[in-house]
Amino acid sequence: MGYVVLIPLLPAIAFAALAPLPRSVRNRALGVAVAAVATSLALSVAAFLAVTTEAGHGADVAYHASVVFAHAGSAELGFGLLVDPVSAVMLLVVTVVGLGVQVYSLGYMHRDERRGWYFAVLSLFTAAMLTLVLADNFLQLYLAWEIMGLCSYLLIGFWHEQEAPRRASIKAFLTTRVGDAGFAVGLLIMYATTGSFAYDTVLGGLAWAPGAATAVALLFLFGAMGKSAQFPLHVWLPDAMAGPTPASALIHAATMVAAGVYLVARALPIFEASGVALTVTLVVGSVTALLGGLLAAVQHDIKKVLAYSTISQLGYMFMALGVGGFAAGMFHLVTHAFFKSLLFLGAGVIIHAAHTQDMREMGGLARHLPVTTGTFTIGALALAGIAPLSGFFSKDEILTVLLHEHQYVAFGVAIAAAFVTALYVARLWFRVFTGPVQSEGLREGHAEMLAPMVVLAAITVALGFASPAFGEFVAHHGEWPAPLMALTSTGVAVGGLLLGWFIFGRRSRVLNTRVIKQRTGPLYDVLVQKYYLDLTYDYFIVQPYARLASGLWRFDAGVIDGVVNGAGALWRQVARLGALVDARAIDGVVNGVGTAVRSAGDRVRRIQVGRVQVYQGLMAGALLLLMTWVIVKGA
Amino acid sequence: MTVGLPHFMALSAVLFSVGLYGVLTRKSTIMALMCLELMANAVNINLVAISRFVTPAEMTGQFFAVFSMVVSAAEIGLGLALVIAIYRRRKTVELGAMEELKG
């Protein structure tokens, strides 16, 4: 199975090949990147099959190779490739979504001047994510993690001629770096406690002292919160929507943001050795799930809805991990990767067609963009958790495991968040696809943009049925969701969708029927009644909830983000003050010494009067003193 | 009254002091040079006197004095030549006027 090294290596070579080329050549060599990812996909499939065969034999690891790349003191740092069920699944996720995004980008970016560089960075990113997934030690995970941060910076800020992408990319890099600093300290503690970074040593039955385990786990969680945009380090993700949409599909749906979840999942034994860390994870996940959902429901920018939705869904994954639900968390990661990237790609087509990102300026796209509507709807329903799509199964597993571990509060939060999720999904769907058409020249996307969407939609439909198999594969324990749970969650989801339809789907119809109302007298009262009901609902539900949510949004942008921006501004002031202190005080001492010496010299200089007789007088005086001293001494 | 060593040494001291005072206070360079000569001759007197009264057999002091006189002669020649050169430049030989070495 030596071919495994090619899986991350091929995209890396694609990057190395594309990066130094001049722009014109590079723009024509996009096929290199696509071919690399496609080959990696094929090899990933092979690796996955190898693991399934091994699993059939009862073994977990299909392939493990490593090489030491650094000796320093007692540290032996290695670079390794580990193919076990979890990494095999992740390989498939990354390469499938990666290939889909690259094919889609062939259409989406085909007129961009710098598309060659875009594909190069996508390749590097894919290589880094694959390295992260195949890592057999936490240091390698960290190294790949940081490189992904670089790629995210480059992709978010791709259209760097404009101010917003530049700002957003720095914000993303620095916010995640705050988390990374915590992650790094966690690594230091891990090394100091266990003397190694390798999964084998650190996770394989090593008895962790609760204190060290808590410290490491919480610091790792902190890093994961940055990368996976959990509250309160989530502020960079909505801004990151300034980058090209397919890049968002890859990075902010499927892969980079999932890296945090992956880290916590891999490090779960350490979390379990500390009890506290699991609780904190659960709380962070819960808060984020609900908060993210509420914020998604007040956004007008379609990409921002998806961004906050991602934040919320990642919160679900952390909730699952927070109760030790390894399989549930990972399964939701996988299903979310597919349907969220599908939604982002669909959003790309929608934005392209409607020439706007603001949903209030959209409407009635269903008639003109059939393929997009169909695939997008599948993704949306999966997000809302409607059976029998994959999102339903994965969300149910999380709910099941929460209940199973008696976390009733978290369960309640999860249910509420599910309701809100369905609500904003419906809001988005109705705003975009129904109602009067407000844009001109609506056209369906190109074939290379639609094909990946169709594939992702098909996966979303089918994957749910693999739920127990997945659990079995990854954690040796898989089952179908219980009927009661299924009914509850479906009920909640449908309820949310209905409410969404009620508020957002019907209003446009009410507006449309104003004409009919004038012509049909007897129906007038009924309509008015309905209208009154509408107003009532508006007054009692829509408005308070809108107020709550926009209040939350203002809190988010003002306070939380304000802290971030404030920290930046504060730091700028500190830095300026430091420069002043350095120049005046510290350097002042140095210059002061120079000045002091010079003025002392000036004063001493006055002895040199230039007149011979004064010198003679001084000499005579000194001689006299000397003689007196000699005589006195002799006496 | 026998004139002994103390008298010669007193004379020498007086002449030396007069010469020192003159060097330090005279305005004219030539006067300063003459006072320097006076100091040198005072030292010569001292040398000869001590040699004559303490070790009359060896004439060390007298030899030293003769050397000193020769050196003084050379030095005064040099000094006066310098004075003439300065006078040609400055039209004055007043010591107070020469402050070029002022720091």
Next chain:
Amino acid sequence: MLLSAIVFLPLIGAAVVAMLPASRANGARWLAALVAAADLVLATVLVVRFDVGAGFQFVEMAEWVGQVGIGYHLGADGISVSMVFLSALLTFLAIVASWRIEKRPGAFFALLLLLEVGMNGVFLALDFVLFYVFWELVLVPMYFLIGTWGGPRREYAALKFFLYTLFGSVFMLVGIVALYLHPAGGTFDLLVLAEAGLPASFQWWVFAAFFLGFAVKVPVFPLHTWLPDAHVEAPTAASVLLAGVLLKMGTYGFIRIAMPILPDAFAAWQPALAALAAISIVYGAALAFAQTDLKKLVAYSSVSHMGFAMLGIAAGTAEGIAGSVAVMFSHGVVTGMLFLLVGMVYERTHTRMIADVSGLSARVPVAAGLLAFASFASLGLPGLSGFVGEFLSLLGAWGSTMWPGWVVIAAVGVLLAAAYMLWMVQRVVLGVPSTAVEGIDDLSGRELFALVPLAVLTLVVGVWWDSLLRFVDPAARALAAVVGGG
């Protein structure tokens, strides 16, 4: 003979170049480049023929001033080898990058070669007097380089650099003499002194003396204020060598002299060293962030990075010391790149103000790409050499006896480094091209020739850490054992 050749070949070159008449400027250039290239070849031979497991090698020992016990003693261990290679490489590339200097090129190149003599000598000397001679030797050419070919405030900067460093060195001389005069010392030989058992209280004072000398050079907060002025006013080649090599002499001094000979004093001083290192890291990063002049930003970033080197030294563990040397090597290469690029930008735009230069990537993509590359290496992105030293220093520091808070502060420093570097990249490399940037040419072949080896080295060391650590680790472990593992 190899070490003597490495040290004195540039001296011969400097003498010949200096004696060439002004009309033969081109000959001067080529000769200087040739001599530097030859020295680089010799340094490479040293690297290749060095046996990583075998301690000091290529030792040359001869009596110099027998009555006082001063010997001509040269030797190289892994750390010396890496530093000598860095010095030879940067000198050669600095000469190539300064090819088109117009004002008195002969003198300029002769001074650069003379500088190389001092640098190589410091890293190879094993006798105190010899060490001190070479240490002081670098001051003179650097003073003239800054003072003659520098910017508007060059006289002030050159004088400040010279006097400040000399101030420190004087104390170092006192320390050297004290060691000689002490009954347990009695020699100027570094290796012999390392074996001597000196009383702890005596060690403390000697360490203080040496600390002043080395701390000014590193530079450690608060003795750092000569650096920004010197760097900003110096011509490009001088900045490259100043930041790339001269700063390393300070930390090298701690590693070669202060730690082996004064281990007990080191243990006593460790908390102070750790504190100053952490402060330097954060302070340098803060000040870098506040700068409006590109060269000053890079200068303050050097203060911050050398703070990491000091942190690794203060740790006293093998990982920490190895990390420290890795920082030294990487910083030399990366900051060398940065200063070369800043110089190239300045030559074209005639401004160093960040506000005036923006959008380089749109007009000069190669230069912009390399500048971004160097910036990411500087901020410690994994996969590039900067991360190696920073991580190992942190690792070594955490495992040592210093207060862990310093390590956490240093880790925050990593975040701050990203802040100032990205802020610079965002303004200078990205964005819309400013007027100063319009119509400039991209890098010439010669300039690329000066930069590419550094970029390749950054990448190689960053990916395969052992390429550097092979040399450094054995020496680091030996030293850690002496110091007692911190």
